Amino acid sequence: MKQITIIDYGMSNLLSISRAFEKLNTKVAVTENPLEIIRADLLVLPGVGAFYDGMNELHKRNIPEAIHEFTKTGKPLLGICLGMQMLLTSGTEVQLTKGLNLIPGEVIPLPESSSKYQKHVIPHIGWSKVMVQHKNKLLNNNSENYMYFVHSFYANTTHLEHQLGISNFYDLPFTSMVNKDNIWGTQFHPEKSGEAGLDMLKQFITLS
């Protein structure tokens, strides 16, 4: 049985993510230990909360170095929600904060209004479609790709080739899924996105 290592840094709904992987018949290890993170077969960086707090908590536990070591092995890493955002170069939530810098780009607030809509409802909560931009191993491009989102900030990626999925917030198309080599990330919560989300996690497991 394959083992998934989920990083615990005190800021995520570990239970839901663990339950989803258990449902897919994988063994789940939850850890904050840098050595266990480096040795993982498949690594998941979850997260709910602010970018600034998240990076602080990771640094307190020397996790950023461990994640960098892990990614050099070529084994797959998946960031979910804040976990995906922290893969980027920096974030502006609370104050400008350096991220893990694995994927170039900045995490910035969703716009409060647009020319067409006077006032946007923030956070963006609910089911939105993910439009897949490149052929990839996690998600096929089909009309059933509705995923569950809860966020107030978004990843403004700088390279088109890293923008694996796009979703719309009012009339703003934003990066809802990223990929660079063995590094993957979703702004949405696959563990709360029904069978479509579980299918995606199942594909992630096959990457190892």
Added chain:
Amino acid sequence: MTAKRIIARLDVKGNRLIKGIHLEGWRFLGDPNEYCLKYYEQGIDEIIYVDAVASLYNRDSIKEIVRKTTENVFVPLTVGGGIRTLEDATEILRSGADKVAINTAAIKNPNIISEIANRFGKQCMVLSVQAKKRNNMWVAAYDSAREYTNMDVLEWIEKAVELGAGEILLTSVDKEGTQKGFDNSLVDHISKKINVPIIACGGFGNPNHAIEAFNYGADAVAIAHALHYNKCNVKQLKSELSNHQILIRP
């Protein structure tokens, strides 16, 4: 854009699913987890559990139901009923719920809204409102609609949103259990002024009722009776709504 949502509302008493009419009088229906799993397999977008007796007894049985549910059901889960303190909310969220719905405690102590929103984020804090029409206005009821305030529901919701409520579960006490349609004038009245998602609850009888509620500004509809008594299948309902140009997750 965000799709309109279909939510299953399950009222539980102890470890059993119940169904009441006008929030009074209960009938036992069975194991809530079995019902929940069935709706998940049919494509439900979200689940709401309301613990009908939590304010009278303890919450251990609802926590156990939530724990079991999250083993097999992978959509957002809200739990309401008897949550009085930040500690109560924390326990429910730790059992696997994604949001808490609060009515009575928020009426008695509105600060709990800010406490929960600040700790867990606005998206976690659902204000549950039981609206009852009285003398040409809607007033907020509580304690399973056994008690009434003099508060106008719109004013109450505006205040709660300012304090951090991220979503409104808007139950019409008058329509609850009737299957004659949602209180669309209430949905219209609230959704025109309020900028957080509105879940219309109480009165669903057929797909047209959902279409009406969405057209009047609801972001989601909560269904109890019609689902529990097998009068409505989520999959069929969704395809019907899609046929009527409602944006819905297939």
